Amino acid sequence: EVQLVESGGGLVQPGGSLRLSCAASGFTFSSFEVNWVRQTPGRGLEWISYISTSGRTIYYADSVKGRFTISRDNAKNSLYLQMHSLRAEDTAVYYCARGSGFDSWGQGTLVTVSS
Amino acid sequence: DIVMTQTPLSSPVTLGQPASISCRSSQSLVHSDGNTYLSWYQQRPGQPPRLLIYKISTRFSGVPDRFSGSGAGTDFTLKISRVEAEDVGVYYCMQATQFPRTFGQGTKLEIK
Numbered sequence: 001e002v003q004l005v006e007s008g009g010g011l012v013q014p015g016g017s018l019r020l021s022c023a024a025s026g027f028t029f030s031s032f033e034v035n036w037v038r039q040t041p042g043r044g045l046e047w048i049s050y051i052s053t054s055g056r057t058i059y060y061a062d063s064v065k066g067r068f069t070i071s072r073d074n075a076k077n078s079l080y081l082q083m084h085s086l087r088a089e090d091t092a093v094y095y096c097a098r099g100s101g102f103d104s105w106g107q108g109t110l111v112t113v114s115s
Numbered sequence: 116d117i118v119m120t121q122t123p124l125s126s127p128v129t130l131g132q133p134a135s136i137s138c139r140s141s142q143s144l145v146h147s148d149g150n151t152y153l154s155w156y157q158q159r160p161g162q163p164p165r166l167l168i169y170k171i172s173t174r175f176s177g178v179p180d181r182f183s184g185s186g187a188g189t190d191f192t193l194k195i196s197r198v199e200a201e202d203v204g205v206y207y208c209m210q211a212t213q214f215p216r217t218f219g220q221g222t223k224l225e226i227k
Contacts, residue, residue, distance in 0.1 A: 035216070044207070044218060044220055044221050045156075045164065045207055045209075045218040045221070046218070047209075047215055047216035047217065047218070050214065050216070059214040059215070061215050062215070095163055095164075097164075100152070100211055101152075101154060101166060101169045101175075101211065102154065102156070102164070102166060102209065102211075103166045103169070103175060104166075105163040105164055105165070106163065107163055108163055
């Protein structure tokens with residue numbers, strides 16, 4: 001069974017940092033592109049980053065470019081999102097989603113940026 | 116960026132009746148490879164989104180055949196032939212033709 005499990009969310013102060021992880025199982029992780037998507041009640045679903053199978057091709061949404069870094073470790077079947085300079089508007093549930101078709105999603109991890 | 120616009124934003128329907136959601140993109144979603152990367156997702160309350168349809172009209176594994184997708188270019192439609200109680204939730208379209216990937220605002224399907 002395909003599984004994606006996010007972790008690392010929590011409460012962080014504005015300007016702080018957080019690292020999210022997404023553990024994959026049930027499929028050959030190294031064969032799939034992966035994405036981070038976030039969701040807020042006010043802004044719906046927002047794609048924020050993509051990484052290719054090898055990790056050599058990466059894209060970011062303008063809203064996080066320069067502050068967030070996506071990476072992956074195929075040996076550990078894991079995807080990461082390093083977040084710096086966090087703002088209140090980064091408060092959201094963060095999902096990892098598999099493939100260019102977003103065909104499988106994790107349950108999400110909540111990030112709250114607040115003082 | 117490609118803007119995805121869904122209508123309606125809310126759709127009250129009677130059980131057993133059809134439902135239809137429209138999604139319009141601000142530019143053509145035809146990729147240089149000839150495919151159109153328009154997908155539909157269902158998000159039930161308290162759950163992550165779930166892929167229903169990809170490349171306009173291909174149902175994902177396990178998706179009931181009462182769900183169908185159609186359209187071309189910039190205009191797309193998701194149809195549910197006979198709404199069931201388990202179909203309640205929010206439906207999103209998304210384009211994966213170019214970066215940044217963009218979603219529609221979501222359409223809330225509720226039972227009358």
